[in-house]
Amino acid sequence: YLLERGPNVLADVLSLERASMERKAIVPTPRVALRMLTSHLIEQGLAEALVARNRTNGRAEAGVVAPRDSTRTYTWVMGSEPGPAMTFLIGEIARETQARGGPWLCLGGANVPSVAEYKRGFAPELTPFFRVRGISHPVLRLREAWRQLRSDG
Numbered sequence: 001y002l003l004e005r006g007p008n009v010l011a012d013v014l015s016l017e018r019a020s021m022e023r024k025a026i027v028p029t030p031r032v033a034l035r036m037l038t039s040h041l042i043e044q045g046l047a048e049a050l051v052a053r054n055r056t057n058g059r060a061e062a063g064v065v066a067p068r069d070s071t072r073t074y075t076w077v078m079g080s081e082p083g084p085a086m087t088f089l090i091g092e093i094a095r096e097t098q099a100r101g102g103p104w105l106c107l108g109g110a111n112v113p114s115v116a117e118y119k120r121g122f123a124p125e126l127t128p129f130f131r132v133r134g135i136s137h138p139v140l141r142l143r144e145a146w147r148q149l150r151s152d153g
Helices: 007-023 031-043 085-099 113-120 138-152
Strands: 002-005 047-053 060-067 072-074 077-080 104-106
Touching: 007 031, 007 047, 007 060, 007 077, 031 047, 031 060, 047 085, 060 072, 060 085, 072 085, 077 085, 085 104
Parallel strands: 072 104
Antiparallel strands: 002 047, 047 060, 060 077
């Protein structure tokens, strides 16, 4: 594979991410919002778009938008075709993170069994993350409470 990076590969990353979500029957993030947010982070130098291209046909087979700081890299928006391209890409990201002196690479969550099993193959240290939500409008709070009641059974 060839590693390619920069804002010009963002369309490939988003296309691969969408196809991966559809294969796993996961509702994808709204396209316009995801494109705007990832573009903004890349323009501000807070994230980087990377793809693994097949050396033979030049097709992007894996892609990641990776937010980073001086010591950490997060694999955030990810997608790939079935095959080894994502493993190559994560390996390259890990090498670059280590070369910059960063000891920390976050592979992100894995709420899909096949994704969890794939990420488990890297022998990561599981780190809990927390999500905090605030809903200010009373009608929306009521709707959220109703949704929680229904999901709790």
